[in-house]
Amino acid sequence: MEITVKSSDLVKELGLGQGVVEKKTTIPVLSNVLIEAQEGRLLIAATDLELGIQAFCPATVTKKGSTTLPAKKLLDYVRLLPDAELALKVGDNQAASIACGRAKTRIAGMSRDNFPELPKMPAALTKIPAKALVNSISKTIFAVANEESRYTLIGALMVLREDGIAMVATDGHRLAFVRTPMALEGVSGEIRGLIPKKAMAELQKLAADGGESMMVDFATDENHLFFQCGSRLLVTRKLSGQFPDYERVLPKEKGTAVPLHRDELMAAVRRVSQFADDRSRAVRFELAEGELKLAASGSDAGESEESIPAETGAKRMKVGFNAQYVLDFLGVAETDSVELQFKDEESAGQMQLIGQGDYEYRYVVMPMRI
Numbered sequence: 001m002e003i004t005v006k007s008s009d010l011v012k013e014l015g016l017g018q019g020v021v022e023k024k025t026t027i028p029v030l031s032n033v034l035i036e037a038q039e040g041r042l043l044i045a046a047t048d049l050e051l052g053i054q055a056f057c058p059a060t061v062t063k064k065g066s067t068t069l070p071a072k073k074l075l076d077y078v079r080l081l082p083d084a085e086l087a088l089k090v091g092d093n094q095a096a097s098i099a100c101g102r103a104k105t106r107i108a109g110m111s112r113d114n115f116p117e118l119p120k121m122p123a124a125l126t127k128i129p130a131k132a133l134v135n136s137i138s139k140t141i142f143a144v145a146n147e148e149s150r151y152t153l154i155g156a157l158m159v160l161r162e163d164g165i166a167m168v169a170t171d172g173h174r175l176a177f178v179r180t181p182m183a184l185e186g187v188s189g190e191i192r193g194l195i196p197k198k199a200m201a202e203l204q205k206l207a208a209d210g211g212e213s214m215m216v217d218f219a220t221d222e223n224h225l226f227f228q229c230g231s232r233l234l235v236t237r238k239l240s241g242q243f244p245d246y247e248r249v250l251p252k253e254k255g256t257a258v259p260l261h262r263d264e265l266m267a268a269v270r271r272v273s274q275f276a277d278d279r280s281r282a283v284r285f286e287l288a289e290g291e292l293k294l295a296a297s298g299s300d301a302g303e304s305e306e307s308i309p310a311e312t313g314a315k316r317m318k319v320g321f322n323a324q325y326v327l328d329f330l331g332v333a334e335t336d337s338v339e340l341q342f343k344d345e346e347s348a349g350q351m352q353l354i355g356q357g358d359y360e361y362r363y364v365v366m367p368m369r370i
Contacts, residue, residue, distance in 0.1 A: 001065025320370030
C-alpha cells in the first residue's frame with residue numbers, strides 16, 4: 001500500500017472517528033482504525049462492535065492495500081505535522097511508514113483480517129435534514145439514562161412518520177421530547193428505533209459537520225440503523241426492548257404557565273443551587289404574587305433564596321426540582337424566554353420554549369420532596 005494525502009484531510013476524518021474507537025478493550029484490533037487505499041481515495045473505518053463509522057479521504061493512490069493502525073497514536077502524531085502532503089507506505093509486516101517534509105515515522109500496525117466488517121447499508125428509506133437531527137439530539141441526549149441496568153433507557157427513541165421526526169429520551173426522573181414536522185418521503189406508517197447514547201453523540205458530530213443544508217440518508221435493517229452523512233456512514237446496533245409509553249407522561253394540560261427570561265432564570269438557579277443538598281440538588285420553586293421565588297438549603301455551607309419578577313397568576317404553590325435538570329433544559333434553549341408550567345405540588349412540571357419556531361419541544365421533570 002502506498003499513498004499520498006493531505007495531513008489536514010487525514011486529521012479531520014481520523015478525528016471524527018475517535019469517539020467510536022474502543023480505548024480499553026480485550027480485542028486489540030478494536031483500538032485500531034482501518035485504512036484502505038482504494039481508487040483515488042482512502043477509506044477510514046472504526047468500530048466497537050456496537051457502533052461503526054466509515055469515511056473517505058481524497059488521496060493519490062500509487063499502490064492499493066490496507067492495514068489497521070492505532071487510532072489515537074496515529075491521530076496524535078498526524079495532527080502535529082504541518083499542513084502538507086504526507087506519504088504513507090505499508091509493507092508486508094503491516095507497519096506504516098509516514099514521511100512529511102523532514103519528519104519520518106514508523107507506526108506498528110495489525111492485519112485487517114481480524115478487523116470486523118461493518119454491516120452493509122441497505123437502500124435508503126428516506127432523507128432527514130441534518131439540522132433536524134442535530135436539534136433533536138441536542139435537546140434530548142442529556143435526559144438519557146446512564147445506568148447500564150436500565151437497558152431501554154440508555155438511548156433515545158427515534159420515531160419517523162411521513163409527517164415528521166420525533167425523538168424522546170428519559171431517565172425515569174425527567175423526559176425530553178422534540179418533534180419536527182416535515183414531509184419524509186418514503187416513510188409509510190411509523191418507523192421506530194432506539195439509538196444508544198454514544199451513537200447519538202457521534203451522529204450529532206457528523207450531521208453538524210455537514211452543515212445545516214445537508215440531507216442525511218437513513219436506512220434500517222433488523223438489527224441496525226444507518227445514517228449516511230455525505231461521504232460518511234454511521235452504523236449503530238439498535239437497542240432492544242420496549243421503550244416506555246412517553247405519550248402518557250406528557251401532560252395533557254398546561255396548568256399554571258409562568259413565562260420567564262431564560263438568562264435571568266438560569267443565573268438565579270445557578271446561584272441558589274450552590275446551597276442545595278449535594279446529592280438531591282433540590283431547589284424549591286414557589287409561586288407567589290408577581291414573582292417566582294427560588295430557595296435551597298441542606299448543605300453545610302448555608303442557604304440561599306432569590307426571587308424573579310413573573311406573571312404567576314392567582315395560583316400559589318411550592319414544588320421542588322433537581323437544579324441540574326432545570327439547567328440542562330435552559331442550556332439548550334435558544335429562545336430568550338421560556339415557560340414553566342405547574343399543575344400542582346405532586347405533579348410533574350413541564351418546561352417549554354416561547355417562540356421556538358419550526359419544532360415542538362417539551363421537557364417534563366418529576367417533582368421532589370422539599
